Amino acid sequence: MFAYVVRRVLATIPVMAIVALFVFSLLYIAPGDPAAVIAGDQATPDDVERIRASLGLDRPYLVRFGAWVWDIMRGDLGVSIFTNLPVSTMIRQRIEPTLSLMVVTLILAVSIAVPMGVVAAWRQGTWIDRAVMAFAVLGFSVPVFVVGYVLAYFFALEWDLLPVQGYTPFARGFWPWLENLILPAIALGSVYIALIARITRATMLEVLQQDYIRTARAKGLNQGGILFLHALKNAAVPIITVIGIGIALLIGGAVVTESVFAIPGLGRLTVDAILRRDYPVIQGVVLLFSFVYVLVNLAIDLAYTLFDPRIRY
Amino acid sequence: MGGGSAASLPPGVNAAVPMQDIMPPVKPKKGVIGFLRRNPTIAIGGFLVLLMVCIAIFAPFLFTKDPTALAPALRTREPSARFWFGSDMLGRDIYSRVLYGARVSLTVGFAVAICASAIGLFIGLVSGFIRVADSIIMRIMDGMMSIPSILLAIALMALTRGSVGNVVLAITVAEIPRVSRLVRGVVLSLREQPYVDAAVASGTRTPMIIIRHILPNTLAPLTVQATYICASAMITEAILSFIGAGTPPIIPSWGNIMAEGRALWQVKPYIVFFPAIFLSITVLAVNLLGDGLRDALDPRMAKRL
Amino acid sequence: MALLEIEALQTHFRTPDGINRAVDGVSFHVNAGETLAIVGESGCGKSVTAMSILRLIPEPPGKIAGAIRFNGRNLLEASDKEMRAIRGNEISMIFQEPMTSLNPVLTVGRQIGETLRLHQGLSAQAAEDRAVEMLNLVGIPEAKRRVREYPHQLSGGMRQRVMIAIALACNPKLLIADEPTTALDVTIQAQILDLMRDLKHRVGAAIVLITHDLGVVAEVAERVVVMYAGKKVEEAPVHALFNSPRHPYTQGLLGSVPKLGSSLTGEATRLAEIPGLVPSLKQKIPGCVFASRCPHATELCTAVAPALEEKALGHVAACHYALREGALAA
Numbered sequence: 001m002f003a004y005v006v007r008r009v010l011a012t013i014p015v016m017a018i019v020a021l022f023v024f025s026l027l028y029i030a031p032g033d034p035a036a037v038i039a040g041d042q043a044t045p046d047d048v049e050r051i052r053a054s055l056g057l058d059r060p061y062l063v064r065f066g067a068w069v070w071d072i073m074r075g076d077l078g079v080s081i082f083t084n085l086p087v088s089t090m091i092r093q094r095i096e097p098t099l100s101l102m103v104v105t106l107i108l109a110v111s112i113a114v115p116m117g118v119v120a121a122w123r124q125g126t127w128i129d130r131a132v133m134a135f136a137v138l139g140f141s142v143p144v145f146v147v148g149y150v151l152a153y154f155f156a157l158e159w160d161l162l163p164v165q166g167y168t169p170f171a172r173g174f175w176p177w178l179e180n181l182i183l184p185a186i187a188l189g190s191v192y193i194a195l196i197a198r199i200t201r202a203t204m205l206e207v208l209q210q211d212y213i214r215t216a217r218a219k220g221l222n223q224g225g226i227l228f229l230h231a232l233k234n235a236a237v238p239i240i241t242v243i244g245i246g247i248a249l250l251i252g253g254a255v256v257t258e259s260v261f262a263i264p265g266l267g268r269l270t271v272d273a274i275l276r277r278d279y280p281v282i283q284g285v286v287l288l289f290s291f292v293y294v295l296v297n298l299a300i301d302l303a304y305t306l307f308d309p310r311i312r313y
Numbered sequence: 314m315g316g317g318s319a320a321s322l323p324p325g326v327n328a329a330v331p332m333q334d335i336m337p338p339v340k341p342k343k344g345v346i347g348f349l350r351r352n353p354t355i356a357i358g359g360f361l362v363l364l365m366v367c368i369a370i371f372a373p374f375l376f377t378k379d380p381t382a383l384a385p386a387l388r389t390r391e392p393s394a395r396f397w398f399g400s401d402m403l404g405r406d407i408y409s410r411v412l413y414g415a416r417v418s419l420t421v422g423f424a425v426a427i428c429a430s431a432i433g434l435f436i437g438l439v440s441g442f443i444r445v446a447d448s449i450i451m452r453i454m455d456g457m458m459s460i461p462s463i464l465l466a467i468a469l470m471a472l473t474r475g476s477v478g479n480v481v482l483a484i485t486v487a488e489i490p491r492v493s494r495l496v497r498g499v500v501l502s503l504r505e506q507p508y509v510d511a512a513v514a515s516g517t518r519t520p521m522i523i524i525r526h527i528l529p530n531t532l533a534p535l536t537v538q539a540t541y542i543c544a545s546a547m548i549t550e551a552i553l554s555f556i557g558a559g560t561p562p563i564i565p566s567w568g569n570i571m572a573e574g575r576a577l578w579q580v581k582p583y584i585v586f587f588p589a590i591f592l593s594i595t596v597l598a599v600n601l602l603g604d605g606l607r608d609a610l611d612p613r614m615a616k617r618l
Numbered sequence: 619m620a621l622l623e624i625e626a627l628q629t630h631f632r633t634p635d636g637i638n639r640a641v642d643g644v645s646f647h648v649n650a651g652e653t654l655a656i657v658g659e660s661g662c663g664k665s666v667t668a669m670s671i672l673r674l675i676p677e678p679p680g681k682i683a684g685a686i687r688f689n690g691r692n693l694l695e696a697s698d699k700e701m702r703a704i705r706g707n708e709i710s711m712i713f714q715e716p717m718t719s720l721n722p723v724l725t726v727g728r729q730i731g732e733t734l735r736l737h738q739g740l741s742a743q744a745a746e747d748r749a750v751e752m753l754n755l756v757g758i759p760e761a762k763r764r765v766r767e768y769p770h771q772l773s774g775g776m777r778q779r780v781m782i783a784i785a786l787a788c789n790p791k792l793l794i795a796d797e798p799t800t801a802l803d804v805t806i807q808a809q810i811l812d813l814m815r816d817l818k819h820r821v822g823a824a825i826v827l828i829t830h831d832l833g834v835v836a837e838v839a840e841r842v843v844v845m846y847a848g849k850k851v852e853e854a855p856v857h858a859l860f861n862s863p864r865h866p867y868t869q870g871l872l873g874s875v876p877k878l879g880s881s882l883t884g885e886a887t888r889l890a891e892i893p894g895l896v897p898s899l900k901q902k903i904p905g906c907v908f909a910s911r912c913p914h915a916t917e918l919c920t921a922v923a924p925a926l927e928e929k930a931l932g933h934v935a936a937c938h939y940a941l942r943e944g945a946l947a948a
Binding site for chain 1: 672674678701702703704705706707710711713715718719720721722723724732733736737768770781784
Binding site: 014015016017018019021022023026027034037038137138140141142143144145146149150153157164248249251252253255256259270271273274275277279282283285286289290293294 | 452453455456457459460461462463464465467468469470471472473474544548551552555556557558571575578579582585586589592593596597600601604
């Protein structure tokens with residue numbers, strides 16, 4: 001078991017190294033001269049040279065990569081071209097809203113989607129099932145910002161139930177914090193809910209066909225016990241796997257959701273950085289999110305044994 | 314039932330009492346209508362996709378104006394007989410912009426689907442057949458898949474000038490790993506099949522094996538995957554344009570129209586509303602088509618997802 | 619009054635290409651403490667009959683009609699809640715596949731204790747103690763350790779013992795065993811049969827044993843129902859059935875079909891094998907269901923479905939040509 005954990009943790013190192021190499025190399029493989037693109041159309045040749053130097057594009061590739069990796073390992077993600085602040089400082093300032101949004105969305109989505117998928121599988125072929133599946137297709141099809149605007153328009157502008165935009169730090173109280181996050185979380189969660197509900201339904205349909213479900217029914221168990229104990233526990237591994245993979249959707253969607261709801265998080269930071277062509281910031285955010293994504297999925301992998309006693313390392 | 318009434322039976326023969334059915338008879342549905350009825354998602358999705366393609370192609374003839382024509386005197390007009398969907402901050406006709414926007418979305422969607430499938434197919438085949446390359450390629454794909462695809466596209470777009478071509482490129486790069494993994498999976502599972510083994514053993518050359526055995530079996534899952542890629546590419550394009558990292562603002566794409574309406578959405582929601590509706594319906598149509606194709610092409614897979 | 623009385627049971631399924639009449643008009647009864655075997659080839663409706671008794675058939679696409687009287691009460695009219703109170707308590711069931719019939723993610727003790735907590739309101743601790751007792755009863759060594767193990771840690775025979783422990787935990791009046799030994803090794807089969815016989819005497823439950831293995835029938839059953847294509851074609855006390863089978867299908871099963879022309883071709887007499895396949899249950903068959911495979915079939919057989927007639931005391935068969943005296947007339 002311990003050996004497995006060590007092996008599994010070590011196995012993520014090459015993945016992270018490749019992520020780093022890839023993010024770093026984007027500067028070199030992008031078509032055209034990135035320094036000129038980043039400098040913008042009005043830049044003088046001097047500006048372009050200055051940016052080229054600050055990105056290290058004037059130095060040999062491998063030398064630059066080595067120095068960059070060394071910096072990252074010390075927590076130094078470079079310096080913003082626009083603000084001249086360290087990227088790590090900028091990220092630290094913006095991380096709370098994004099983290100809050102993602103955690104609230106995760107909890108909300110899982111607690112809505114899993115029961116939805118379970119009920120759809122149980123009532124396969126009925127209108128409930130159809131409604132869940134229709135919702136799932138819609139969730140995949142309606143972009144997150146459209147959901148965001150529709151929600152904000154009705155719940156905030158028309159009915160005045162929740163704040164339209166903005167973010168209140170957790171330090172100022174739980175409810176004010178949550179109030180601001182409900183609409184963004186629903187908007188951001190729609191795709192995620194669709195994804196989890198679909199995999200839950202599919203896995204449950206398969207599990208409900210199994211012989212041990214028939215045994216459970218023959219024992220006289222009620223529907224709740226069969227679905228949520230006997231079936232769901234067997235369906236848990238694929239479901240949590242998809243929950244982990246789906247975090248990529250949350251990360252991508254957060255960038256947009258934060259724009260729609262004016263939440264000053266990492267997503268806003270990214271969008272502002274795009275408009276200012278502040279590449280070190282974008283690089284830092286992409287790297288951070290990717291590492292978080294890899295680590296979350298590692299944790300989920302290691303958690304499998306909690307759900308399925310057959311999995312032994 | 315039986316051959317006749319009890320009276321006509323030979324002596325000593327007792328006929329069983331026939332059982333009645335306890336449910337109404339089933340009428341099997343056959344033919345094209347039956348197929349569409351059993352796969353309503355293909356019918357609806359296919360129809361809507363066709364409709365959108367027609368709108369994109371025939372945009373100039375559908376009572377549109379020049380989508381880039383400015384009319385500063387007629388800014389932010391509500392929908393009316395003159396501006397069916399209203400006008401934007403620069404007085405441009407939103408109806409015309411939305412219809413022309415279909416061209417951008419569909420071009421990006423189809424182009425990404427085709428490019429990502431083609432490149433992914435190639436990488437997947439190489440990876441599935443050449444053991445040495447496999448571990449290296451799959452490591453790289455794992456790494457790429459660890460970068461959330463929208464972020465990868467954003468990072469790429471931040472380094473290039475906004476153009477439709479670059480948007481296609483950026484989204485394609487982000488989609489390639491998934492296709493490669495799919496194709497590699499199919500190749501590896503097929504290589505285990507006895508008939509492929511037999512072909513290898515009897516000296517059939519690799520290109521022949523690929524054409525005869527691998528490609529036909531890859532086609533169905535790849536088509537389904539390409540449909541989903543098309544849908545997600547259209548959403549990604551809209552997101553990129555919406556946050557200012559997509560097509561240049563001069564091009565009327567749905568994402569751009571919404572980006573322009575962003576500042577005004579609380580007072581003039583229709584600017585965001587109309588492109589949003591078109592985008593959602595188009596993506597929905599493609600997704601329905603994908604679901605329908607998956608159910609029809611692969612009954613075994615239909616139960617999953 | 620019989621413990622279980624089944625009357626004109628029909629279980630049909632709606633499928634995309636027609637109605638599958640898996641069970642179509644089957645009647646039989648089981649007395650208290652008796653062992654009844656239901657035999658037939660796979661696909662003849664045995665298992666569906668068993669599942670129908672406990673109403674474990676998913677409805678829809680399935681539908682059950684007729685009457686299933688347990689202690690005089692028609693189970694088809696019972697509410698879901700009443701059915702749940704009967705399942706695993708008064709009537710319990712053992713399934714064919716011990717490898718897959720136990721839930722892989724729950725401990726053995728929990729799966730045995732579950733029924734006890736549900737039907738007898740035992741506490742978690744009491745249920746576990748009783749689970750240990752049950753494991754001892756079904757002959758699993760180190761029961762105290764085993765209750766905390768998961769099914770994948772047990773062998774196939776042990777798992778079937780656990781299934782039996784689950785089924786008998788609440789002292790049911792009726793035990794339905796659907797091919798309980800088919801998936802097991804021959805030596806384990808014998809052990810499980812011995813165990814069932816032994817427990818039957820101790821618990822006093824009636825058993826409905828569903829099997830395609832006539833050897834098992836001869837060993838444990840008192841009465842036998844032979845099913846074919848969703849219908850009962852013969853029913854008799856076990857000795858009568860083995861000594862003088864009336865229906866050609868039963869004769870075929872017993873391997874006593876006269877091999878016409880076998881001496882001409884010089885073909886060796888093969889073990890019980892009936893040529894042809896069970897007909898599709900999606901088509902209505904006007905005459906005798908077995909006519910398409912019957913060596914004695916005549917025009918009468920394909921035209922008129924034979925009624926079940928008593929050919930000897932307690933011995934009924936549905937065949938126009940099965941005479942009361944025994945041998946075939948044709």
